Amino acid sequence: MEREGKKVLISGNTRCNLTNSRSLDDFILMYGKNGRFLHSAFRHFFSADLIELLGKHGIRTSAEQDGRVFPASGKSDDVVNALTSYMRENGVITITRSPVLNIELAGQGMMAVYTQDRTFRTGAVVMATGGASYPQTGSNGEGYRMAERLGHTIVKLRPSLVPLEVREKDQVRNLQGISLKDIRITSFACSADDIRPHLVPPVDTGRGIHGKRARTPVIESRTGALVFTHYGISGPAILLMSLAVADAMEKGPVSLTIDMVPGKDHRQLKEELRDEFSRHGTRYCHTILENMVPSRVAASLLKAAGTAADKTANQVTAVERENIVSRLKDFKFNVSRTRPLAEAMVTAGGVRIEEVNPRTMESKLINGLYLCGELLDIDADTGGFNLQAAFSTGYLAGESAARSK
Numbered sequence: 287m288e289r290e291g292k293k294v295l296i297s298g299n300t301r302c303n304l305t306n307s308r309s310l311d312d313f314i315l316m317y318g319k320n321g322r323f324l325h326s327a328f329r330h331f332f333s334a335d336l337i338e339l340l341g342k343h344g345i346r347t348s349a350e351q352d353g354r355v356f357p358a359s360g361k362s363d364d365v366v367n368a369l370t371s372y373m374r375e376n377g378v379i380t381i382t383r384s385p386v387l388n389i390e391l392a393g394q395g396m397m398a399v400y401t402q403d404r405t406f407r408t409g410a411v412v413m414a415t416g417g418a419s420y421p422q423t424g425s426n427g428e429g430y431r432m433a434e435r436l437g438h439t440i441v442k443l444r445p446s447l448v449p450l451e452v453r454e455k456d457q458v459r460n461l462q463g464i465s466l467k468d469i470r471i472t473s474f475a476c477s478a479d480d481i482r483p484h485l486v487p488p489v490d491t492g493r494g495i496h497g498k499r500a501r502t503p504v505i506e507s508r509t510g511a512l513v514f515t516h517y518g519i520s521g522p523a524i525l526l527m528s529l530a531v532a533d534a535m536e537k538g539p540v541s542l543t544i545d546m547v548p549g550k551d552h553r554q555l556k557e558e559l560r561d562e563f564s565r566h567g568t569r570y571c572h573t574i575l576e577n578m579v580p581s582r583v584a585a586s587l588l589k590a591a592g593t594a595a596d597k598t599a600n601q602v603t604a605v606e607r608e609n610i611v612s613r614l615k616d617f618k619f620n621v622s623r624t625r626p627l628a629e630a631m632v633t634a635g636g637v638r639i640e641e642v643n644p645r646t647m648e649s650k651l652i653n654g655l656y657l658c659g660e661l662l663d664i665d666a667d668t669g670g671f672n673l674q675a676a677f678s679t680g681y682l683a684g685e686s687a688a689r690s691k
Contacts, residue, residue: 288382290373291366292423293416297673302362304340305333305677306670307353316494316666317675323639323664324675327647331681333674343368354670389413389432389655397654410654410687412647414680417633417660418443429661430636437651439638441663445630446529449520450542452619457586461514464580470548471512471523473505475534478541478618483552486545492527494667505540506530509548519619526667529634532624544617546579556611563607567600571610574599578614587613632672636663647683654690656683 294302306313310328314321337347337355345368346358357364373380384401392398392407399406415429427443434440452458472486485504489497492506500506505527512521519542534540547555562574572595575584588595591609593602602610627633637657641650649655658679666672 287424290370290380290382293420293425294366294369294673295362296420296423297362298356298670300362301356301360302365303354303356303668303670303673304347304365305336305355305674307333307349307355313671313674315496316669316671317664318493318666320639320664321666323642323644323662324678326645327675327678327682330685331678335681336674336677339372340365340368343371352669386415386428386432389436391436391652395653397652408654410656410690412656412658412680412683412687413661414659414676414683415661417636418627419445419630419633421628425633425660427633433637433657433661436649436655438641438649438657441635441638443627443633443635444529444532445624445627445632446532446634446665447525447631447668448528448532448627448629449515449518449625450524450528450531451518451622451625452542453622454619455517458514458518458619459516461582461586462516463514464582465511465513465521466544466546466579466583467511468509468548469512469523470507470509470545471519471527472507472543472545473527473531473534473621474541474543475503475505475538476541477539478543478620481541481543481616481618483543483612483616486543492530494526505534512544517625518622522668525631528624528630529665531621532634535621535623540621542619542621544619546583546614546617552611552615555614556608559607559611563599563602567598569599570595571597571599571602575610587617590617631668632665633660634663634665636661639663646686647679648686648690654687656687658683 297303314324317324345364347355348358349355384403386399386401388400389411390398395409396407397411399411413429416425418427430440474481485501487500487507490508491500492508508523508526510523512519512523531540566574572584572588585595591606591613593606593610639662642657643650647656647658649657659676664675
């Protein structure tokens with residue numbers, strides 16, 4: 287690329303969610319089964335070390351209520367400028383607009399790094415090529431191909447933190463742009479017609495959450511916010527469960543159900559709606575529902591429930607009212623696919639971590655080759671965890687490579 291740090295520049299919607307203030311144990315939990323691999327890297331260079339390093343270069347940080355840490359300025363380019371300043375102070379020479387084409391073993395403990403302009407012979411190489419998402423920033427997946435040519439195993443690449451497409455295109459197009467907050471969305475390993483609402487857990491389940499795993503066929507369940515798009519559903523709650531959905535789709539159909547009133551069970555909501563319809567019998571039922579959900583969502587719910595939007599409350603039968611309650615608690619969609627990997631915030635999969643020494647980030651297959659960041663089979667939920675893993679493994683890889691010389 288023409289400059290360093292292009293992916294950092296777009297991170298956190300250009301605010302750069304650097305890290306998180308959570309404890310080490312909570313951090314490890316966020317990466318799922320591969321989190322244990324990061325213990326050494328985090329002990330070597332963790333969130334407090336990152337904040338201190340940036341502070342020495344003029345970057346103040348602030349933590350939000352959920353633990354997310356940002357530069358106080360809210361500008362990612364301040365972070366990139368601080369890091370490039372740190373590099374210059376330590377004699378780093380950056381060569382831009384010079385893509386690496388290949389890395390080969392060159393005998394006698396040396397490697398050859400080929401670019402389009404020249405070849406470098408060296409005893410230590412750090413591969414920090416990023417993943418395969420947002421290729422316009424330089425992370426076009428070439429690092430995986432080079433690592434594979436060197437003999438490393440690449441765990442299948444999948445999109446993580448990515449919106450989902452649904453089959454019900456007409457329905458979501460009518461809802462495009464609408465956000466829902468404080469809802470519960472649950473993914474099921476079955477078609478929408480086979481969802482059993484009583485299996486929706488009362489608490490959040492999924493990666494990074496303490497407690498028991500969801501009961502099959504539930505995949506994950508999250509409370510939070512979502513937004514309807516022209517192709518499907520996005521928003522924080524969807525992004526968090528997207529990798530689990532992508533993995534489940536390898537085995538069979540996946541569907542989603544939205545509980546728009548998670549604070550009330552079916553019986554409570556049924557009684558509340560019955561009382562509302564009784565008190566306001568001459569109002570259109572669509573108008574009454576607008577007190578609970580946005581207007582276009584109310585229209586979609588009524589259509590799904592088989593009730594005309596222009597019916598007055600006193601014209602709605604008990605069966606219709608039951609159907610409306612069911613849709614409020616169980617608004618279903620069939621997932622057709624995730625959005626493409628290039629649009630994902632993070633690439634899941636990568637170099638198999640069993641082939642990398644966690645204490646140094648050196649390849650167990652090739653002496654002098656160090657791998658770090660998104661190139662590895664490590665990914666986490668949003669909240670600064672992915673950037674911290676990149677900073678920590680990169681720092682350890684760099685120091686290890688320097689010591690090897």
